[in-house]
Amino acid sequence: MNAAIVTAILRKDLAAFRRDRFYVLITAASVVLYPLVFWLLPATVDETIRLGVAPGEVRDLLGGDAAAQGGLDVVAFDDVATLEGAVDAGDVVAGLAFPADFVEATAAGERTSVTLLLGAATPPELSGTMRAFVGEIAYAVAGQAPPVDPRTEIVVLGEDRAGDQVTLREQLRPLLAFLVLLTETLALAALVAAEVQQRTVTAVLVTPATTTDFLAAKGILGTAMAFVEAVLITALIGGLATGAPILLLALLLGAMLVTGFGMIAGAYGRDFMTVLFLSVMFMVPLMIPGFAALFPGSASGWVQALPSFPLVDTIVRVTTQGAGWSDVAGSLLLLAGWCVASFAVGALVLGRKLARL
Numbered sequence: 001m002n003a004a005i006v007t008a009i010l011r012k013d014l015a016a017f018r019r020d021r022f023y024v025l026i027t028a029a030s031v032v033l034y035p036l037v038f039w040l041l042p043a044t045v046d047e048t049i050r051l052g053v054a055p056g057e058v059r060d061l062l063g064g065d066a067a068a069q070g071g072l073d074v075v076a077f078d079d080v081a082t083l084e085g086a087v088d089a090g091d092v093v094a095g096l097a098f099p100a101d102f103v104e105a106t107a108a109g110e111r112t113s114v115t116l117l118l119g120a121a122t123p124p125e126l127s128g129t130m131r132a133f134v135g136e137i138a139y140a141v142a143g144q145a146p147p148v149d150p151r152t153e154i155v156v157l158g159e160d161r162a163g164d165q166v167t168l169r170e171q172l173r174p175l176l177a178f179l180v181l182l183t184e185t186l187a188l189a190a191l192v193a194a195e196v197q198q199r200t201v202t203a204v205l206v207t208p209a210t211t212t213d214f215l216a217a218k219g220i221l222g223t224a225m226a227f228v229e230a231v232l233i234t235a236l237i238g239g240l241a242t243g244a245p246i247l248l249l250a251l252l253l254g255a256m257l258v259t260g261f262g263m264i265a266g267a268y269g270r271d272f273m274t275v276l277f278l279s280v281m282f283m284v285p286l287m288i289p290g291f292a293a294l295f296p297g298s299a300s301g302w303v304q305a306l307p308s309f310p311l312v313d314t315i316v317r318v319t320t321q322g323a324g325w326s327d328v329a330g331s332l333l334l335l336a337g338w339c340v341a342s343f344a345v346g347a348l349v350l351g352r353k354l355a356r357l
Contacts, residue, residue, distance in 0.1 A: 005209045009217035012204075016191060017225075023187040027229065030183055034176045035236035041169040048073045052092035052117075054083040055100065080115070087117045094118050094130050173239055174315040175290035178308060180233045181254050182286065184226035185262040186279045192218060192266025192350065193275045201354060211354050215263075215347045222259035227252050243318035246328060250318075253335045254311040258286070260342030267346075267353040289313070307342065310335035 018024060054077040075092055077083040083095040095117035099105070105112040116130050195201045204214060230251045234240055240247060261282045269275035289312040292303050303309060310331040317323035317331075 002208070002210075002213055005207075005213045006217045006220070009204065009209065009214060010221055013191060013217065013221050016194075017187065020187075020190070023190065026183060027187070030180055030229065031232060031236075034180065034233050038169060038172060038176060038237040041167070041172060043167055043169055050075055050092040052077055052083045052086050052095040054078065054080050054095070054097050084117055087119050090119060094122060096130065170320050171293055173234075173237055173319055174293050174312045175287070176237060177230055177234050177239065177251065177315060178254070178287065178290045178312060180230045181226045181251075181258045182279075182283045184222065184229055184255075185258040185265070185283070186276070187225065188218070188222035188259060188262035189265035189269055189275050189279050190272065191221075192263060193269030193271075196267065196353060197270060205354070211351055214354065215351055218263060218266075218350070219256075219259055219343065219347065222262050223252070223255045226255035226258055230255060239315070239319055242322055243324070246318050246323075246325060246332075247315065250311055250314040250328075250332065250335065253332070253339050254308075256339040257307060257311070257335070257342050260339070260344070260346035261286075263346030263350045267350040307338040310338065 050073045052075045075086070077086065077095075080097045083092075083097060086092050087095040097115035097117060099112055099114070102112055102114070116127065118127060118130075195204075201214060205211065231240075231248065234247060234251065262279070265275055265278035265282060269278055285306060286308040289303055289306055289309040292300075293312055293316050314323075314328045314331045314335070317328055321327075
């Protein structure tokens with residue numbers, strides 16, 4: 001590989017990229033819109049459950065203001081009709097409509113009924129929880145102990161984030177960083193496809209430049225464009241505030257990963273629509289781990305098997321959990337392995353395409 005020739009090819013590619021107004025526009029738009037969307041998202045998480053009750057006098061049975069300190073905000077309503085409107089509007093997650101003689105009837109041991117009001121989008125498991133809650137209230141009013149009162153010890157597996165939930169803004173950070181990488185993958189694929197279809201590569205290869213020089217230039221260009229923009233976006237959304245060296249390495253490996261896929265899409269692309277289709281075919285599966293980060297919990301095995309999962313996992317653990325080198329070493333090694341495989345396959349596919357020209 002000749003460094004001077006590779007540099008010359010890089011200059012040519014950068015000039016071609018600057019002339020393509022579409023990719024220049026989407027690159028500039030990404031730099032502006034992604035941080036804007038990020039900072040407009042909520043920065044806090046409300047862990048309080050709002051429960052409506054009617055009539056308002058029953059609120060004292062549920063602990064009143066003291067209940068809010070435990071994460072339950074009991075809102076009193078004067079009548080059932082008002083409570084139904086609040087549940088339907090989503091102002092409270094559920095409503096309990098007690099009969100006017102609930103306290104007297106329960107204390108006397110008489111059977112009474114309570115209406116549980118749930119919205120159409122309320123999770124079904126909340127229904128059982130509220131029923132059990134009403135039963136506990138009845139036992140308390142009657143002055144009786146529940147039929148079974150086992151001693152319960154709470155053990156939280158994994159990190160207990162009660163009171164320290166990850167905000168939607170933080171959950172979206174790895175997805176935004178990865179979207180930037182994929183955007184530059186599309187740009188590289190379009191550039192490679194255009195050179196192949198217009199036979200520009202043939203003109204390059206009749207010079208002292210070799211196929212290795214050409215592939216090296218494309219790999220460097222794709223990695224550099226994706227890495228620089230990903231770092232810029234990550235910095236603008238506050239992702240480099242903690243664990244910057246780890247994130248920089250992860251983004252560099254991620255840029256190499258998507259560059260390999262970009263070379264594959266460019267090798268088989270014949271026009272803009274073909275390149276777009278092939279790029280999207282790679283982008284959709286690679287974006288799944290980023291979307292999975294929006295729903296905290298253990299990712300499925302098939303999600304963890306995707307090449308982009310180690311990158312997303314590293315970003316999430318570093319930015320939200322303060323993980324260090326030892327914590328993410330496994331993910332970085334796995335990501336490096338995927339990078340080598342992706343880059344090697346991309347260079348092989350594009351090299352064979354050039355050999356047939």
